[in-house]
Amino acid sequence: MRTDGRKNPAKPRGRKKLGRKILLIGAVVLAVACAAFLAPMAARAAKRYVCRIPAFKIKQVRVEGLKYVRKEDFIRFVGDPKGESILSYDMKDAMKRIEGHPWIKSAIVRRDFPDEVRFELVERTPAAVVQTSSGKYIVDSDGFALAKESGPGWEFLPPIEYPSSQGLGILDIKTEGCLDKALRLMRIARESKGPLSSAVVEIGKDGDPLLLFDGASVLVGGGGYRQKIRRLTDVESDIVRRGLMPGLIDLRFPGKVVVAGRPASGGSAAGKPVIDARSF
Secondary structure, three states, rough: OOOOOOOOOOHHHHHHHHHHHHHHHHHHHHHHHHHHHHHHHHHHHEEEEEEEHHHEOOOEEEEEEEOOHHHHHHHHHOOOOOOOOOOOHHHHHHHHHHHHOOEEEEEEEEEOOEEEEEEEEEEEEEEEEEEEEOOOEEOOOOEEEEEEEEOOOOOOOOOEEEOOOOOOOOOOOOHHEEEEEHHHHHHHHHHOOHHHOOOOOEOOOOOOEEEOOOEEEEEEOOOOOOHHHHHHHHHHHHHHOOOOOOOOEOOOOOOEEEEEEOOOOOOOOOOOOOEEEEEO
């Protein structure tokens, strides 16, 4: 009691409760902060532990879809995953490596638990051998250069002459348009009956393809190849009946076939003065 005879005032109960509440909130915040800090460390530690389990080590590598690329060469290119943990194998990195392979058009990488990685691949299909001033290159049906021809085994592919090219880089998109037109013309010519089915395709200096067969050059321009080849087939018998020896056949004019005789020196008339031109 106070000496002046008055009672001591009692401390408010609400203040005590507020203090306890603040302490409780602080403890909870501290616990959450500790958990947030320690959880990633615990997760990483758990992952390292699981990745070391022998049952999850990659033992098998399955490669599907290859015909022209050897399995061993592909695995060497992308990196052999054997011995790594299937849980930590970086499939995104593997995809980036595969995208740099000139022969692979698309791919899927899968984990097959517990110990196998599978590559499902779609190869580019070689369609022709392109002869340039710097050598021969294998190109696919999209006009991409796959590799430089370095040996036998590609004789089954039709030839395309590209004398003005200084060479094709791997997947060189600069020549894609020219090669695309040449490949389309080549396919249509091979579908036709008669001498054109064995004609050689050449890409001219203007980037448009032409056909070479039996000493004659067939100019076709930049498109409409099917109709132009059909037009030439329709007048082929007339050319033979008249006993002409064409050096140049021009299909670039709508609804007309212009035939010119061979130069006196023989060979192709492409790029040389037209001699005795006739229209059909």
